[in-house]
Amino acid sequence: MKVKKYFRPRDLNEFHRLSAENPDHKILAGGTYVAKMKFPKVDTIIDIQDLGLKGIKEENGDIHIGANVTFTDLIEAELSYCGGLVGQVSSHCGPITIRNIATIGGNVMAGYHWNDTTPLLLALEATLMFTSDSGVKAVPVSSFIANRSTYTGLLLTSIILPSKYKDTKPFYKRFARTRSDIPTSIFIVLNSEEGDHITVGSATVKPVRIMYSADDEFLINTLLPRLNEVKFMDDLRGKPEFKEKIVISQYREWKEK
Amino acid sequence: MDIKVTINGVKKVFNADPGEKLLDLLRREGYKGAKRGCSTGDCGSCAVIINGKLVNSCLIFAGQADGHTLTTIEAIGTVNEPHIIQRTFVEEGAVQCGFCTPGMILATKVLLDKEKDPTLTQIREALSGNLCRCTGYVKIENAVIRSADKMRSE
Incomplete structure (x- = not known):
């Protein structure tokens, strides 16, 4: 893979600055898709592991998941939300060596039709939180799926699962x-x-x-x-x-x- | 670019190209226990431990490892003083061509550090990222069970 520049910004301001300065960049979360690209047309990689997009928390019954949370994190969190559906789906996202590094945000943004997480998030009516240098944007997963290209270049920071499915048996x-x-x-x-x-x-x-x-x-x-x-x-x-x-x-x- | 890591308990600084994979860096720096198998994250021959988690070094850019703690097979045992897991793999006939073995040993190490008496389901889960084309897995599973027995009785 011919990559000329590799950055690991320490905060969102630095991320936005690097994104603007390097328009031909690829955002790297876990990297399991990016690293497999055979002939990538990418000049610059921006690794987002230091942006603090980790963590899973509950707020008023909603579940907030950082975009850089790995599938192993999601399994180990043992969320009781929706009968444990998030952990159950995560356990199928590749073997353990992949789940240890692949992230939910990376999986959503990779955009393959066979992703496990997109139907999960659609079923749960999740909201995707994006950030750009012009601010934060909350996008329902259904809108994201319908107009995926609109969100190219934006940084997915977190995913919110609504409280309405907290006690649902899936x-x-x-x-x-x-x-x-x-x-x-x-x-x-x-x-x-x-x-x-x-x-x-x-x-x-x-x-x-x-x-x-x-x-x-x-x-x-x-x-x-x-x-x-x-x-x-x-x-x-x-x-x-x-x-x-x-x-x-x-x-x-x-x-x- | 500089990659600062603690590898096998030693702090080191390596130089890597921006697009270089961790596997290539490790092998270039002499950590040849990590093998190049599929290069697509399917076989686990290149597995290393980063911050206590087993990962495929072929899928990781060297830059991703910067600042982290790495363990490779070289830290687990030596030819003269093999680790219990390594000894047991040999005794159980769980090694044939040996290409997958470093990854299998590391996967077992991660499992047994966490679970002292793993079930067969847990063993299969722990080895789910490692393929072996020779042994058919039964001997490998037996080796993990016996390694756990031995480590508990030590």
């Missing part, structure tokens, strides 16, 4: 070849005052969150048309038809429960 299914392999399909159902919401990730081009209605034909009339509208992904893990079958199976498993 339904979570993940289909992958092995426990820590990249998922073929993620299926999450969360209940709130408005009803049940289904979130499907990895199988589709973008994660999808949809409200369940107690309709016998919900799968055929609502869920599958919506997923097909977003498009099932055609990749190494399977053809769209295969992924649709996995989602149908996950849906039926939820219904049987």
